[in-house]
Amino acid sequence: xxxxxxxxxxxxxxxxxxxxxxxxxxxxxxxxxxxxxxxxxxxxxxxxxxxxxxxxxxxxxxxxxxxxxxxxxxxxxxxxxxxxxxxxxxxxxxxxxxxxxxxxxxxxxxxxxxxxxxxxxxxxxxxxxxxxxxxxxxxxxxxxxxxxxxxxxxxxxxxxxxxxxxxxxxxxxxxxxxxxxxxxxxxxxxxxxxxxxxxxxxxxxxxxxxxxxxxxxxxxxxxxxxxxxxxxxxxxxxxxxxxxxxxxxxxxxxxxxxxxxxxxxxxxxxxxxxxx
Numbered sequence: 504x505x506x507x508x509x510x511x512x513x514x515x516x517x518x519x520x521x522x523x524x525x526x527x528x529x530x531x532x533x534x535x536x537x538x539x540x541x542x543x544x545x546x547x548x549x550x551x552x553x554x555x556x557x558x559x560x561x562x563x564x565x566x567x568x569x570x571x572x573x574x575x576x577x578x579x580x581x582x583x584x585x586x587x588x589x590x591x592x593x594x595x596x597x598x599x600x601x602x603x604x605x606x607x608x609x610x611x612x613x614x615x616x617x618x619x620x621x622x623x624x625x626x627x628x629x630x631x632x633x634x635x636x637x638x639x640x641x642x643x644x645x646x647x648x649x650x651x652x653x654x655x656x657x658x659x660x661x662x663x664x665x666x667x668x669x670x671x672x673x674x675x676x677x678x679x680x681x682x683x684x685x686x687x688x689x690x691x692x693x694x695x696x697x698x699x700x701x702x703x704x705x706x707x708x709x710x711x712x713x714x715x716x717x718x719x720x721x722x723x724x725x726x727x728x729x730x731x732x733x734x735x736x737x738x739x740x741x742x743x744x745x746x747x748x749x750x751x752x753x754x755x756x757x758x759x760x761x762x763x764x765x766x767x768x769x770x771x772x773x774x775x776x777x778x779x
Contacts (some may be wrong), residue, residue: 513705525642525645526646526648533669534668536661544602547630554599556579557581561610588605588615597629602631604634608736609729611775613733617643617649619651631649634654634655637708638662641708654670667695712735755777757773
């Protein structure tokens with residue numbers, strides 16, 4: 504019979520590392536990041552059964568748009584500044600809001616003001632779900648004192664870049680009790696626990712953040728969105744010279760508008776995909 508815990512010592516080490524990163528006392532592993540998002544949204548509906556869920560109007564995942572309907576949520580898109588939550592608009596959207604779900608770095612390229620966002624949410628009895636796929640282990644983001652539920656993927660292009668699996672973390676065990684049915688459908692490959700631990704470090708994250716700052720300096724003459732904010736990608740308003748720059752430096756890129764980056768004619772330089 505499949506043993507979800509796999510090798511107990513390896514499992515314990517993985518969970519311990521994730522607890523350290525998230526500052527949450529309770530962690531569950533999932534088979535992929537999308538599973539973690541699905542669990543978190545379902546959990547929020549049971550913990551805080553209101554009718555609305557909030558998502559950013561850009562800089563999020565497509566699953567933010569797709570999964571809420573499974574739990575009879577009405578989706579409200581919060582106005583952002585190229586993915587970064589507009590705090591004034593967030594306050595205006597709080598009526599009957601069950602949860603806000605967002606990524607630590609909007610579109611992987613711009614740090615969210617998590618502390619300020621959390622205060623607005625908690626002042627209005629709204630849960631904050633933070634997808635920390637790109638910020639796991641960061642000193643400012645992915646902090647359990649602010650986010651009620653932290654989720655993430657260990658897939659390629661994330662801060663861990665392992666290629667399989669995800670997680671959900673909380674500080675209140677009753678949250679996991681509310682999600683027993685959803686968790687029961689998730690099975691994690693036992694080899695995961697043996698292989699993922701070396702990837703749960705911050706060296707890669709710090710290296711890509713530094714690389715992004717270098718790229719911004721290279722592109723000082725161009726219109727870089729959120730130039731002053733930390734991120735793993737760099738997004739620049741469209742210019743064919745940027746494509747040539749990416750080709751010269753062997754950087755992958757995505758053309759926008761694209762909900763997962765920005766709703767603007769721009770180019771996202773996908774530094775998160777490189778091995779620094």
